[in-house]
Amino acid sequence: MSTDLHSLMAPYALDALDQDERSRFEAHLDQCADCRAEMAGFMATAVRLGDTVRHAPPPALRERLLAEIGDIPQERPIVTALAERRGLRRTLPRLAMAAAFLVGAVGVGGYLVEHQNAEEANDRSVAMSTVLGADDVTTASKSFDAGGSVKLYSAPSADAAVIIAKRLPSPGKGKVYQVWMVDTEAKPTSQGTFVSDGEMIMKGVAEADHIAVTVEPEGGSDQPTAAPIAIIAV
Amino acid sequence: MSASAAQLKLAAAPEHDAEPSLNDLLVKVGRGDETAFAAIYDHLGSSVFGLARRVIRDPARAEEVAQEVFIQVWQSAARFDPAKGNAKSWLLTLAHRRAVDAVRHDQAATNRENKYDWSSGPDFDEVEETVTITLEHEQVKRCLDGLTELQREAVNLAYYQGYTYAEVATALNANTATIKTRMRDGIVRLRDCMGVVA
Ligand SMILES: [Zn+2]
Numbered sequence: 001m002s003t004d005l006h007s008l009m010a011p012y013a014l015d016a017l018d019q020d021e022r023s024r025f026e027a028h029l030d031q032c033a034d035c036r037a038e039m040a041g042f043m044a045t046a047v048r049l050g051d052t053v054r055h056a057p058p059p060a061l062r063e064r065l066l067a068e069i070g071d072i073p074q075e076r077p078i079v080t081a082l083a084e085r086r087g088l089r090r091t092l093p094r095l096a097m098a099a100a101f102l103v104g105a106v107g108v109g110g111y112l113v114e115h116q117n118a119e120e121a122n123d124r125s126v127a128m129s130t131v132l133g134a135d136d137v138t139t140a141s142k143s144f145d146a147g148g149s150v151k152l153y154s155a156p157s158a159d160a161a162v163i164i165a166k167r168l169p170s171p172g173k174g175k176v177y178q179v180w181m182v183d184t185e186a187k188p189t190s191q192g193t194f195v196s197d198g199e200m201i202m203k204g205v206a207e208a209d210h211i212a213v214t215v216e217p218e219g220g221s222d223q224p225t226a227a228p229i230a231i232i233a234v
Numbered sequence: 235m236s237a238s239a240a241q242l243k244l245a246a247a248p249e250h251d252a253e254p255s256l257n258d259l260l261v262k263v264g265r266g267d268e269t270a271f272a273a274i275y276d277h278l279g280s281s282v283f284g285l286a287r288r289v290i291r292d293p294a295r296a297e298e299v300a301q302e303v304f305i306q307v308w309q310s311a312a313r314f315d316p317a318k319g320n321a322k323s324w325l326l327t328l329a330h331r332r333a334v335d336a337v338r339h340d341q342a343a344t345n346r347e348n349k350y351d352w353s354s355g356p357d358f359d360e361v362e363e364t365v366t367i368t369l370e371h372e373q374v375k376r377c378l379d380g381l382t383e384l385q386r387e388a389v390n391l392a393y394y395q396g397y398t399y400a401e402v403a404t405a406l407n408a409n410t411a412t413i414k415t416r417m418r419d420g421i422v423r424l425r426d427c428m429g430v431v432a
Contacts, residue, residue, distance in 0.1 A: 007411075008414070010414065010417035011399040014393045015393070016393075016402065017398060018398050018400070041431075044425075044430045045428060045430050046327075047323045048371075048374055048428050050330050051326060052371045053288040053394075055287050055288075056279075057279050057297065061283070062275055062276075065301060065308075066268070066272055072305060074264070074309055075312055075313070166266070
């Protein structure tokens with residue numbers, strides 16, 4: 001089919017393309033500055049159409065959502081994950097394949113949603129989605145008496161895990177929490193630091209025995225300098 | 235997904251003074267702020283649900299889709315970049331895409347049951363009337379009224395009913411090239427009439 005792809009701009013802005021043409025047009029949009037320049041106004045026009053049909057949702061929807069989201073992991077790590085930069089790119093093609101299916105399955109939609117901030121967030125969100133969506137994902141968590149929790153999702157099939165820390169009490173001035181991957185043979189390897197909330201992806205968990213969290217000076221330590229506040233078996 | 239594609243900018247609707255604070259809220263949602271999420275919901279819940287309901291028609295199904303939209307907002311908010319668009323556009327673009335995908339998915343299932351019978355499709359006159367009555371914004375209504383009949387029908391069927399342009403062509407008994415052109419002319423005219431600056 002040799003449709004002139006430029007002519008799909010208006011149907012695209014109105015969401016009037018089927019899946020195949022939508023994908024083909026988005027690939028074209030990546031390449032075509034003319035289409036991108038005009039698309040912004042088209043999309044904004046469509047949004048105006050969309051915002052004219054407001055209708056108050058049932059109150060139960062709000063309650064349901066607010067009750068649910070606390071348990072739903074978010075896509076992007078807030079912490080600086082040191083290990084991520086080192087280990088992730090190597091394994092990305094495999095992860096990306098799996099995530100492409102996942103993204104399709106949950107129907108993530110919207111060119112802007114998908115492409116905004118793409119380079120920055122994509123590697124992480126792809127890997128994170130892969131772990132959280134893996135068939136063999138398992139979870140383990142630890143709650144603290146002082147409040148907050150640390151939850152670990154591991155997916156052996158992706159050889160990766162995601163750790164999510166929520167509302168931990170302040171580690172103290174000039175201190176951070178540091179996450180370590182520990183195996184029985186070698187030294188603990190730092191996975192990154194966070195202060196109160198954080199999400200990070202860890203690669204190579206197949207060799208890991210457990211994940212530990214310690215309190216360390218700002219910037220993190222090369223090796224743990226304190227006893228762990230949490231140990232979670234992988 | 236190239237870097238250049240990430241540069242796509244959405245025009246901010248000029249009359250929306252609340253936009254900067256919605257942007258801030260959505261950024262906070264991306265950092266796991268549940269209070270900000272509740273505030274986003276309170277601001278945009280009726281826009282998202284209303285749009286889903288308009289496209290899907292079945293209120294219960296629309297509620298499901300609205301729920302999926304907000305869960306996705308929670309999961310993906312960190313991808314939102316306030317430098318490249320505004321929060322309301324981000325949510326409504328997402329909501330519309332999901333609503334259209336849902337209505338097509340449901341329609342495909344129905345069609346499989348019904349052995350695919352196009353003649354049982356919705357009646358167009360009834361559709362247009364509903365759209366017109368529920369339009370809240372006078373300006374948008376006036377701008378839609380300023381389109382030619384074929385432009386307006388093409389935009390309505392696609393945007394508010396989730397038809398593909400090929401389905402619009404079938405429904406309106408026109409060829410696809412004509413429909414694509416009418417959609418383009420229609421959007422350009424709406425854009426200019428609404429004063430969208432991009
Ligand atoms: Zn183009």
